[in-house]
Amino acid sequence: MKLASYRPIALVLARELLITGLLLFGVSLVVFTILYLAPGDPFSLLLEGQMPTEEARAGIREAMGVPKAWYAQYLSWLGHMLRGDFGTSVRTGLPVLAETLRVGFNTLVLTLGSMLVTLLIAVPIALYAAVRGTNWLSWPLTMLAYLVSALPVFWLGYIVLYVFMHKFGLFPLAFGFASSQKLSWLYFLLPVLVLGVGSGTISEVVRYLREEMGRVMEEDYIRTARAKGASVWRHAFKEGFLIPVTEIIAAKIPFILGGAVIVEQVFNWPGMGRMAWQAAQDRDFPVIMGIAILAAVFVRCGTLLQRVVYVAVNPRASKE
Amino acid sequence: MTSTPLLNIEGLRTYFYSRSKQAFIRSVDNVSLAIARGETLGVVGESGSGKSVTALSVMGLITAAPGVISGRIEFTSGGVARNLLENLDRYVQLTEEHGRIMGVAKDAAGWRKNAEHLLGRVRGKEIGMIFQNPKAALNPFTTVGKQIAEVVQLHTSHKGVGEARERAIHWLERVKIDSPRLRYDNHPFGLSGGMCQRAMIAMALSSEPSLLIADEPTTGLDATIQSKIVDLLAELKQDIGITTMLISHDISVIKRLSDRVAVMYGGTVVENGPAAEILAGDAASRHPYTAALLASIPNETHVREKTPLLAIEGEVLDTINTPAGCRFYARCNRVTDKIRQQCERCEPDLREIEPGHRVRCWLYFD
Numbered sequence: 001m002k003l004a005s006y007r008p009i010a011l012v013l014a015r016e017l018l019i020t021g022l023l024l025f026g027v028s029l030v031v032f033t034i035l036y037l038a039p040g041d042p043f044s045l046l047l048e049g050q051m052p053t054e055e056a057r058a059g060i061r062e063a064m065g066v067p068k069a070w071y072a073q074y075l076s077w078l079g080h081m082l083r084g085d086f087g088t089s090v091r092t093g094l095p096v097l098a099e100t101l102r103v104g105f106n107t108l109v110l111t112l113g114s115m116l117v118t119l120l121i122a123v124p125i126a127l128y129a130a131v132r133g134t135n136w137l138s139w140p141l142t143m144l145a146y147l148v149s150a151l152p153v154f155w156l157g158y159i160v161l162y163v164f165m166h167k168f169g170l171f172p173l174a175f176g177f178a179s180s181q182k183l184s185w186l187y188f189l190l191p192v193l194v195l196g197v198g199s200g201t202i203s204e205v206v207r208y209l210r211e212e213m214g215r216v217m218e219e220d221y222i223r224t225a226r227a228k229g230a231s232v233w234r235h236a237f238k239e240g241f242l243i244p245v246t247e248i249i250a251a252k253i254p255f256i257l258g259g260a261v262i263v264e265q266v267f268n269w270p271g272m273g274r275m276a277w278q279a280a281q282d283r284d285f286p287v288i289m290g291i292a293i294l295a296a297v298f299v300r301c302g303t304l305l306q307r308v309v310y311v312a313v314n315p316r317a318s319k320e
Numbered sequence: 321m322t323s324t325p326l327l328n329i330e331g332l333r334t335y336f337y338s339r340s341k342q343a344f345i346r347s348v349d350n351v352s353l354a355i356a357r358g359e360t361l362g363v364v365g366e367s368g369s370g371k372s373v374t375a376l377s378v379m380g381l382i383t384a385a386p387g388v389i390s391g392r393i394e395f396t397s398g399g400v401a402r403n404l405l406e407n408l409d410r411y412v413q414l415t416e417e418h419g420r421i422m423g424v425a426k427d428a429a430g431w432r433k434n435a436e437h438l439l440g441r442v443r444g445k446e447i448g449m450i451f452q453n454p455k456a457a458l459n460p461f462t463t464v465g466k467q468i469a470e471v472v473q474l475h476t477s478h479k480g481v482g483e484a485r486e487r488a489i490h491w492l493e494r495v496k497i498d499s500p501r502l503r504y505d506n507h508p509f510g511l512s513g514g515m516c517q518r519a520m521i522a523m524a525l526s527s528e529p530s531l532l533i534a535d536e537p538t539t540g541l542d543a544t545i546q547s548k549i550v551d552l553l554a555e556l557k558q559d560i561g562i563t564t565m566l567i568s569h570d571i572s573v574i575k576r577l578s579d580r581v582a583v584m585y586g587g588t589v590v591e592n593g594p595a596a597e598i599l600a601g602d603a604a605s606r607h608p609y610t611a612a613l614l615a616s617i618p619n620e621t622h623v624r625e626k627t628p629l630l631a632i633e634g635e636v637l638d639t640i641n642t643p644a645g646c647r648f649y650a651r652c653n654r655v656t657d658k659i660r661q662q663c664e665r666c667e668p669d670l671r672e673i674e675p676g677h678r679v680r681c682w683l684y685f686d
């Protein structure tokens with residue numbers, strides 16, 4: 001690739017990053033407003049069982065330095081965040097940024113792993129069906145993919161837990177990092193598999209990729225590739241594989257994150273979803289805000305990847 | 321013809337199945353053609369007469385089912401004749417009733433595998449092909465140059481990247497693309513239709529094949545570009561002397577480039593002979609369809625004298641229910657009372673009326 005061909009990619013990156021900034025601002029405002037309007041606040045929880053008086057509330061507010069009006073609260077949070085300070089958790093007192101990044105990494109491992117599982121299952125089925133059409137093998141495989149995708153994650157998670165851990169004891173029960181058992185890394189496998197299979201993405205990948213690859217295989221330029229004795233796959237790769245796959249990944253990240261919340265609960269995985277759940281229970285506003293922002297960043301990363309791949313692959317798009 | 325022809329097609333049948341009509345579409349029905357080394361065979365006919373399907377059958381590029389169902393395609397390279405449809409009967413079973421094909425049982429996967437095996441050494445290397453609508457026929461995601469260099473690397477001894485690049489630029493120069501070094505890095509969308517077709521021709525020739533199949537090379541291009549492409553093909557024919565199968569519905573293109581002409585109608589060859597005799601000879605010695613086809617083309621006299629053009633009456637042959645008799649009978653204006661019954665009932669054979677000139681018409685049976 002020549003240097004000039006990186007220019008459109010840089011342009012797209014710049015544009016997308018600008019959009020990301022605006023989006024994060026919007027997300028934070030919306031989440032903050034919802035939190036403010038929702039019943040309950042962290043202070044009543046801190047003072048739980050202590051028969052809080054208005055004075056005690058005011059006192060603790062003051063002690064924590066929280067302004068009263070909601071916009072003042074938001075602006076103060078925003079100001080701190082822009083300086084890289086997400087505040088501290090009301091419940092644990094730990095810095096929110098470090099905590100969310102720590103659990104965010106765990107969730108990233110879970111999400112990327114499950115995506116890999118999804119692609120490993122779905123892509124061969126889709127490509128086989130795209131080339132061979134509906135036959136005795138592709139039809140049952142496709143149906144199986146649809147069926148598996150219809151299984152709800154929480155159900156699948158508990159069934160898997162029951163079968164593999166309680167019934168056969170194949171996997172250690174504690175989370176990998178904490179356990180001293182030899183095969184503790186195996187523990188990673190179960191939640192990753194469950195999320196990969198159960199997030200409903202398999203059927204989407206199969207359907208979309210099969211359609212796209214099937215369409216591309218009918219294109220004139222694939223016939224040309226065949227006529228010149230070149231590899232059909234090589235020529236179909238960009239339009240028939242790379243673009244659709246990145247598109248689905250980008251579109252499916254929010255759903256996978258949603259599934260991750262449940263899987264993390266079920267498997268006791270110290271990730272973002274579990275922390276968000278806990279924070280919501282505690283009305284731990286700074287943590288909720290931090291996680292909302294991080295989740296939005298994840299989703300944007302997917303879109304960013306898709307845009308960059310699209311522009312890098314498609315010379316026409318870069319001319320626009 | 322003295323030596324063995326480069327390509328010899330015998331009794332090729334390519335049928336498709338129409339689900340909505342529950343019947344076979346006989347796109348190519350018993351076609352026999354031969355192309356001698358060094359000559360250009362022009363294949364003419366209306367749309368739907370089976371010209372392109374014949375070419376695609378040779379290249380094994382038929383994707384719709386059932387596709388090629390019988391025949392022989394013999395391709396000679398390096399002194400060895402190979403049947404590109406070898407083992408066809410192993411994968412395709414025909415059920416015939418009263419001489420009509422009622423059903424086809426085809427092991428599509430096995431057939432495809434066999435075809436890939438047979439054609440692996442031929443496609444691109446021995447037979448190059450250029451298509452109509454060049455903009456769609458080039459991969460829009462790769463630069464034109466890389467697509468040509470790919471062929472060079474695959475099929476010639478220039479395996480190195482830089483070497484292949486130089487070779488590709490050489491071919492781009494050869495097809496008279498201006499500033500070939502710049503065009504090498506262009507994507508097809510940045511080129512005009514004419515340039516894309518030039519690039520296609522460069523790509524087909526870059527493996528130095530022994531046969532070039534040009535499937536409607538001027539269709540979909542502007543009139544001025546068309547004539548330039550024809551000029552280019554004529555020039556290349558002189559310089560390289562490559563054997564060509566030229567498919568076109570444009571008689572002027574065929575006239576300009578062909579040595580021999582095959583006229584196709586309704587999926588079969590109705591006339592086959594030297595170009596000069598068929599296209600320029602007198603109407604009396606031609607197949608009625610060829611005569612009608614030539615009369616339907618505007619020429620200078622028509623324009624000058626403002627005489628109306630003679631369209632061919634009737635519809636294009638329905639290739640699902642082919643008649644028992646001559647395919648052109650329903651539209652023929654030269655049926656005489658003497659042969660009417662034969663025309664209606666039996667299909668004539670291709671009969672040689674002069675050396676190397678065959679016509680499928682009862683008029684020439686005495």
